[in-house]
Structures are given as C-alpha cells and as structure tokens.
Amino acid sequence: MGRAATGLILVAGLSQLWGGGTADATDSATTAAVGLANAIDGDPQTFWHSAAAARKPLPATLTLDLGSSQQVAGLTYLPRQDRAIPGFITGYNVLVSVDGTDFTTVATGTWLPDAKLKAASWPAVTARYVRREATSGVNGVASAAEVNVASAGTG
Ligand SMILES: [Ca+2]
Numbered sequence: 001m002g003r004a005a006t007g008l009i010l011v012a013g014l015s016q017l018w019g020g021g022t023a024d025a026t027d028s029a030t031t032a033a034v035g036l037a038n039a040i041d042g043d044p045q046t047f048w049h050s051a052a053a054a055r056k057p058l059p060a061t062l063t064l065d066l067g068s069s070q071q072v073a074g075l076t077y078l079p080r081q082d083r084a085i086p087g088f089i090t091g092y093n094v095l096v097s098v099d100g101t102d103f104t105t106v107a108t109g110t111w112l113p114d115a116k117l118k119a120a121s122w123p124a125v126t127a128r129y130v131r132r133e134a135t136s137g138v139n140g141v142a143s144a145a146e147v148n149v150a151s152a153g154t155g
Contacts, residue, residue, distance in 0.1 A: 008074040008119055008150035011066065036062065039144040046145065047080040049087055053140030059093075060142040063131040064149060069098055072130055074121035074150030075107070080143045081115055087143025088113040091136035094120050096127035103131060113138050121153055 039048035039062060050060035066072070079088050090113050095103035106122040130149050134142035 007153055008076060008121060009152045010076065011070065011072070011149045011151045039147050040064070042146070044078055044081050044145050047082070047087075047143050049080075049143040050134070050137075050141050058137060058140060058142060059133050059135045060137075061131050061133045062144065062147060063100075063129055064147065065100070066128050066130065066149065069126050069128045071124045071151050072096060072127050072149050073124040073152050074119060075130060075132060076146070076148045076150065077111070077118040077120075077132065077144060078146040079115045079118070080145050083115075085113065086137075086139040087141045088115070088138040089118075089134045089136070089142050089144070090138065091134070092120065093133040093135060094122070095131040095133065096125055097129040097131070098127055100129045103129070119150075121150070124152060 036048050038046040048062065050056065050058070075094050077089065077092075089111055091110050092108070093105050094107040095105050097103040104125075106125060107120040109120060111118045132144075132147055137143070
C-alpha cells in the first residue's frame with residue numbers, strides 16, 4: 001500500500017493486478033504504443049492516449065476492475081511526463097460500480113493543465129469498478145501516465 005503525494009492511501013497491488021489485463025478502456029482507440037496498459041504499469045514514463053479528437057471526440061473513459069469489491073475513496077492521475085501537453089485532462093468525472101453495468105458518479109471536477117500528480121476524492125464507497133471519464137483535455141484528447149485508486153484519505 002502506497003501513500004501518494006495527494007494525501008490518499010492507494011489500494012494495494014493494483015498496478016500488478018491491472019498489469020494482468022483486467023483493466024478495460026472504452027471510447028479509446030489504442031495502439032501498442034499508446035495502449036491502456038501504459039496507464040497502469042507503474043512506469044511514469046509510459047502513457048495511454050485516447051484517439052485523435054477528429055476521429056473520436058471526448059469523453060474518453062478508462063475503467064479499472066479491482067478484481068473484487070472494496071472500499072474506494074479516491075483516484076490519482078499522473079499526466080504524461082514527456083514534456084508534451086496534448087491530453088492533459090482538464091475536466092473529469094469519476095464513476096464507480098459494483099457490477100460493471102450500473103455506474104454512479106462520485107466525483108466531478110477540473111484539473112490544471114500541467115504535468116503534476118492530480119487527485120480526486122469522495123466519501124468512501126464499496127465498488128469493484130472505477131471509471132475515470134475525461135470530459136475535456138488539451139487539444140481535445142486525453143492521456144494518462146498512471147491512474148491509481150485510493151482506499152481512503154489520510155485525514
Ligand atoms: Ca505508465
């Protein structure tokens with residue numbers, strides 16, 4: 001279990017779990033170079049990128065399957081770290097679900113268009129699926145170097 005710079009306690013072992021391929025992305029054409037796995041591989045230098053804006057406008061979603069229902073209270077988002085800015089997510093929703101079908105919005109907000117670690121938090125709920133929906137981003141696309149889920153805040 002790690003503690004992010006955002007004051008959130010990250011759910012243990014998720015990068016390994018997601019690295020196994022249980023994460024799912026929708027509305028996002030991915031290639032090997034910019035695939036979803038890059039957002040959950042624990043490496044800040046690799047990133048996921050949504051499809052070109054002209055081909056598939058935002059929102060772009062990235063849905064994480066935690067493998068089992070657990071307490072979730074936050075999400076961290078590390079923007080791309082390669083000094084390029086397209087895809088910095090500036091508007092987001094976070095939705096959660098216990099069954100992967102019915103999702104409830106737990107957080108909505110905006111992030112500054114820079115490369116610093118971002119976070120969203122909400123009152124703890126039990127969920128298996130956490131979906132980060134990018135509603136706006138620099139150049140009309142979304143990218144993410146790392147996305148993680150938190151089980152609780154640090155108070
Ligand atoms: Ca990465």
